[in-house]
Amino acid sequence: MPFASTPFPNPVWLAALVGLLLLVVGVLVGIRLARWVLRYRVGRARRTGAKGEARALRLLEARGWRILEREVAAEGVVRVDGEDQAYTVRADALVKRRRRVCVAEFKGGRGSATIAHRATRRQLLEYALLFDVDGVLLVDAESGRIHEVAFPALRRR
Numbered sequence: 001m002p003f004a005s006t007p008f009p010n011p012v013w014l015a016a017l018v019g020l021l022l023l024v025v026g027v028l029v030g031i032r033l034a035r036w037v038l039r040y041r042v043g044r045a046r047r048t049g050a051k052g053e054a055r056a057l058r059l060l061e062a063r064g065w066r067i068l069e070r071e072v073a074a075e076g077v078v079r080v081d082g083e084d085q086a087y088t089v090r091a092d093a094l095v096k097r098r099r100r101v102c103v104a105e106f107k108g109g110r111g112s113a114t115i116a117h118r119a120t121r122r123q124l125l126e127y128a129l130l131f132d133v134d135g136v137l138l139v140d141a142e143s144g145r146i147h148e149v150a151f152p153a154l155r156r157r
Contacts, residue, residue, distance in 0.1 A: 072090070093106070107120060124138060
């Protein structure tokens with residue numbers, strides 16, 4: 001026997017090995033694709049937000065509001081189980097017209113520029129509580145409208 005014959009691998013094992021290899025490659029490609037989609041969406045949201053912010057600033061200035069400060073922060077404290085916990089909120093701008101100073105929140109997305117949107121309403125309520133200003137403005141960059149928002153229940157206290 002000059003040549004030793006080697007048995008051909010079992011076709012079931014070969015198919016399983018190929019299937020496993022394809023599965024690993026598919027998972028790796030899927031992970032890379034998911035990361036790319038996430039980066040694309042985040043980038044698109046940032047670009048849209050930057051355009052909406054620029055539009056909102058132009059809208060405020062066109063209506064006579066002067067931008068005092070952008071990305072203005074206020075500190076809040078909440079007591080949980082008797083322990084004070086500090087937190088920070090950040091509004092888009094502090095603006096002034098005549099003698100009135102207001103905090104302004106810019107919204108450019110569909111549906112978020114309305115007081116019916118729960119997150120927006122809560123955000124504006126928090127601004128009304130924490131910022132020492134004359135009012136709160138909701139700037140709808142998409143429709144070109146500026147809404148002055150007040151919470152009458154806060155005045156009753």
